[in-house]
Amino acid sequence: MxxxxxxxxxxxxxxxxxxxxxxxxxxxxxxxFKFYPFLSSFWYSLKDFNLFKGDAPFIGMGNYKxxxxxxxxxxxxxxxxxxxxxxxxxxxxxxxxxxxILNFRIKFVKFFRTVYYIPSILGGSVAVSxxxxxxxxxxxxxxxxxxxxxxxxxxWLGSPKYALWVISLLHVWQFGSAMVIFLxxxxxxxxxxxxxxxxxxxxxxxxxxxxxxxxxTPVIFxxxxxxxxxxxxxxxxxxxxxxxxxxxxxxLISLLVYQNAFKSYEMGLACAMAWILFVIVAAFTLIxxxxxxxxxxxxxxxx
Amino acid sequence: xxxxxxxxxxxxxxxxVLVAVGVVMFYPMLWxxxxxxxxxxxxxxxxxxxxxxxxxxxxYVKGWTATGFNFSHFMINTYLIVLPxxxxxxxxxxxxxYGFSRFQFVGKTFLFAVLMSTLFLPQxxxxxxxxxxxxxxxxVDTYKPLIVPAFFANEPYFVFMLVQFMRSVSREMEEAAEIxxxxxxxxxxxxxxxxxxxxxxxxxxxxxxxxxNDFQGPLIYINTVSKYPASLGLRLIADSExxxxxxxxLALSVISILPTLIVFFMAQDQFVEGIxxxxxxx
Numbered sequence: 001m002x003x004x005x006x007x008x009x010x011x012x013x014x015x016x017x018x019x020x021x022x023x024x025x026x027x028x029x030x031x032x033f034k035f036y037p038f039l040s041s042f043w044y045s046l047k048d049f050n051l052f053k054g055d056a057p058f059i060g061m062g063n064y065k066x067x068x069x070x071x072x073x074x075x076x077x078x079x080x081x082x083x084x085x086x087x088x089x090x091x092x093x094x095x096x097x098x099x100x101i102l103n104f105r106i107k108f109v110k111f112f113r114t115v116y117y118i119p120s121i122l123g124g125s126v127a128v129s130x131x132x133x134x135x136x137x138x139x140x141x142x143x144x145x146x147x148x149x150x151x152x153x154x155x156w157l158g159s160p161k162y163a164l165w166v167i168s169l170l171h172v173w174q175f176g177s178a179m180v181i182f183l184x185x186x187x188x189x190x191x192x193x194x195x196x197x198x199x200x201x202x203x204x205x206x207x208x209x210x211x212x213x214x215x216x217t218p219v220i221f222x223x224x225x226x227x228x229x230x231x232x233x234x235x236x237x238x239x240x241x242x243x244x245x246x247x248x249x250x251x252l253i254s255l256l257v258y259q260n261a262f263k264s265y266e267m268g269l270a271c272a273m274a275w276i277l278f279v280i281v282a283a284f285t286l287i288x289x290x291x292x293x294x295x296x297x298x299x300x301x302x303x
Numbered sequence: 304x305x306x307x308x309x310x311x312x313x314x315x316x317x318x319x320v321l322v323a324v325g326v327v328m329f330y331p332m333l334w335x336x337x338x339x340x341x342x343x344x345x346x347x348x349x350x351x352x353x354x355x356x357x358x359x360x361x362x363y364v365k366g367w368t369a370t371g372f373n374f375s376h377f378m379i380n381t382y383l384i385v386l387p388x389x390x391x392x393x394x395x396x397x398x399x400x401y402g403f404s405r406f407q408f409v410g411k412t413f414l415f416a417v418l419m420s421t422l423f424l425p426q427x428x429x430x431x432x433x434x435x436x437x438x439x440x441x442x443v444d445t446y447k448p449l450i451v452p453a454f455f456a457n458e459p460y461f462v463f464m465l466v467q468f469m470r471s472v473s474r475e476m477e478e479a480a481e482i483x484x485x486x487x488x489x490x491x492x493x494x495x496x497x498x499x500x501x502x503x504x505x506x507x508x509x510x511x512x513x514x515x516n517d518f519q520g521p522l523i524y525i526n527t528v529s530k531y532p533a534s535l536g537l538r539l540i541a542d543s544e545x546x547x548x549x550x551x552x553l554a555l556s557v558i559s560i561l562p563t564l565i566v567f568f569m570a571q572d573q574f575v576e577g578i579x580x581x582x583x584x585x
Contacts, residue, residue, distance in 0.1 A: 018487070019406020023414065026399040026462065029455020034421055037432035044431065098324060101317050114571060115325045118332065121567055125516040126534045127556035130541050131335045134549060141334060144351045173328070180575055204313075225423070233425050236518050240538060254427050261431050262523060271431050278428045285423050 041271045049268035056268065063272035072248065073256065073273065080253045080277070083164060084231040087171040092223055095175040099182035100208060113180065120176035129170070129240035133157065136166045136241075157242060160249035167237040167250055178223050185219035186212065217296040225288050232281050253277050339363070339554040347549055362550035363558070369540050372529065374555055377536030382562075384446050384521075384532055385514040391454035392461060392510045393503055399456040400465030401491050405477075421459045434523060448524045449517070453510070461506040468502040469495065504573050508566065515563050533559040 007015075045063055049056035067073045098116065102109055122128050135141045136156040143153040156162045189212060197207045213220075235254040238244055244251035244259075253273060261270035330353070337353030339362055346356060367374050402408075403415055437448040456462055476498075477490050485493070496503070518534045525531060531539065537559055541552050567574065 017406075017408035019402045019408040019411075022402025022406065022487075022491075023399050023408075025395045025454070026402075026418065026456035027414070029395070029452060029457050030417065030421065032436075033433065033452045033455065033457055034424065034429060037429040037436065038424065040432040040435075041428050098321075101320060104317060106317065106321070112321050112325060113575065115329050117571075117575070118564075118567070119328055121512050121563060122332075122516070122560050124513075124518070125560055125563070126518055126537045126541075127335075127560045128331075130537065130552060130556050131331055134338075134553070135331060135334075139348050141331075141351055148351070173331075229423055229425065233427050235427075240518075240541075257427055257430070258519075258523075261434070267431055267435070271428075274425075274428045274431065278425055281423070281425050 042275055044268050045271035045275050047268045049266075049271075051265035051267055059268075063269050064276070066269065067272055067276065072251075075248065076251045076253050076256045077276070077280075079164065079249065079251060080232060083168060083171075083234060083252060084228060086164070086168045087231050088224070088227045090168075090172045091175045091178060091227060092220070094172060095179035095223075096182050096220070098175070099179045099186055100212065102179075102183055103186040113183070116179055117176035120174045123170065123174035124236055126236070126240060129237055132166070132170050132237070133241045158246055160247045163242050163246055163250045167234075167241055170237050170241070171231065171234065178227065181219055181223060182216070185216040189215050214297055218298055221288065221292055221296045225285055228284050228288075229281055232277060232284075335553050336557055339550050339557050341550050344549055362548070362554040365548075366540070366551035366554045369551060369555070370528070370536065370543075372536070374533070374536065374558060376529070377531055377533040378558070378562075380530060380536075381515060381532035381534070381559075384449050384517075385511060387446075387450045388453040388514045389507050389510045391450065392456070392458055393507050395454050395456040396458065396461040396465055396506060397496060397499070397503060398491070399462050400469055401495060403462070404466045404469035405474075405487075405495075418459050418462060422463070430519075430523065437524070443524055444526045444530065446525075446530075449514075449520050458506075458510070461510070464506065465499060465502050468499050472498050501573065504570065508570055508574055511566055512563050 044056075046058060046060055047056040048059045048062065102112060106112070119128070137143075138153060138155050138158070140156075142156065147153065154162060156166050193211050193215075194207055197211050202210060233254050234252055235258065238250045238252045238255050239258070242250040244255050254277070257270045257273050257277075260266045260273065334353040337355055338347045340358040340360070341347050341355040342357060342359065342361075403411070403418075433448070434443075437443055442448050442451075476494050480490050480494055516534070517532075518538075521532050521535050525535060528536075528539065537552075537555055540555060
């Protein structure tokens with residue numbers, strides 16, 4: 001007891017909180033590599049800051065005004081929205097559908113799962129982007145296959161109408177990781193619920209929408225939020241396959257941020273663009289989180 | 304239609320869908336490998352079949368030295384970045400997860416919420432200030448900006464996954480060890496780490512694959528061609544190649560994804576479990 005009293009307040013604090021030392025690496029990393037960059041990026045966005053000009057005068061909302069008044073920039077946000085709202089529903093719908101089929105007593109489940117999953121581990125790589133570009137050339141494999149069915153060859157990468165579809169399809173092609181998560185969730189739905197529904201006369205479709213979907217809403221929610229965050233930040237495919245073209249039709253916002261920051265060194269402007277994107281992503285995440293009490297069902301809840 | 308025939312039809316339908324989707328998923332990869340073994344563009348463009356008439360590794364031999372650097376040089380560079388990142392991420396994430404799952408301290412709930420919220424913090428907001436920060440300390444055109452953050456548990460997903468795992472395992476052994484006089488660090492090294500090994504393997508695998516594919520990071524920080532990892536080297540060749548010998552470029556693409564594929568096949572069960580356990584981005 002006397003020992004306790006003789007300890008300095010610091011020592012007493014330490015005894016109670018020595019777990020802090022274990023989270024210290026993360027905490028330092030967070031402060032230096034995340035929190036500080038996060039705040040300073042906002043600060044830079046308020047300045048006319050070019051890396052190779054001496055001074056960076058404070059211009060308030062000037063950069064934001066420039067962005068909202070420049071058609072090219074506003075279009076890039078629109079394209080990013082299109083991209084996100086094209087890819088995310090397609091990817092989620094498709095991965096849920098496939099997971100649902102795989103969840104029947106299917107032979108070779110492991111084989112199918114592996115085949116479907118491979119694109120997810122390679123999809124972000126430069127190699128796959130190159131292959132994709134190759135497939136969608138005017139004389140490429142996709143047009144060859146269209147030709148077999150009597151279709152006209154499409155100038156996929158050269159026309160503003162289709163180029164966004166090409167990079168969106170690459171994203172949807174990587175549905176494997178979402179599928180594996182869905183599959184795990186589907187396995188958790190108790191079999192007797194299906195049996196009960198079947199006795200009540202519900203067909204397979206009815207069972208899917210009235211039993212399966214409601215029970216796996218937490219997982220749908222998780223997939224939705226993470227996929228949206230990813231889609232809004234897509235960079236590689238637009239940079240490698242289409243270079244933002246043709247006619248700016250695939251210039252996603254992260255591409256524009258990269259060009260402004262690391263090609264023309266307009267750091268202030270680029271930060272403002274990134275911050276607008278951040279606000280959009282944060283808004284969607286927030287909407288998802290707030291709305292979840294209306295459509296997400298957690299089984300440990302009181303009913 | 305009897306119940307039996309209906310049942311049969313739906314089973315057949317299911318397999319038909321699965322196989323069709325499987326072909327769509329896999330044919331591009333198959334075709335990539337096939338085309339890399341074909342003789343020239345003529346043969347590649349003339350058919351939709353992936354099977355080369357006279358398979359040859361010529362494209363691999365020619366592609367290997369296409370930039371004036373051996374492609375092995377770029378491959379080695381990639382793993383000079385990837386391996387330290389894996390080590391750093393695993394060590395720092397395990398330590399952090401241990402702190403969050405086994406101790407009480409001031410502000411724990413708040414700090415954990417902060418950690419989780421960084422899951423949703425877009426990297427695009429951080430890129431520019433990070434670049435300025437690393438420029439300021441002279442780290443640009445080195446691998447440090449890519450590697451060092453990994454040593455500070457900068458991937459919140461890993462910490463989250465490990466915390467979940469650590470919370471789910473029994474603490475009896477740790478309590479026994481504490482009574483025997485083990486301090487908290489010894490308990491981490493000798494008891495907790497072996498128990499959570501499956502989760503550690505998953506983290507290591509994810510980090511390996513993500514970093515091998517990473518393109519934007521090196522694109523921002525690495526300027527000297529001799530320091531390029533395979534992702535940048537590949538793009539350099541694909542962009543500079545005039546008259547495009549596709550078999551050459553595809554051959555290098557195959558080489559660049561081979562290690563990732565091998566690792567995936569060696570550990571795919573681990574992997575799929577890892578995703579299912581916590582959900583994953585990607």
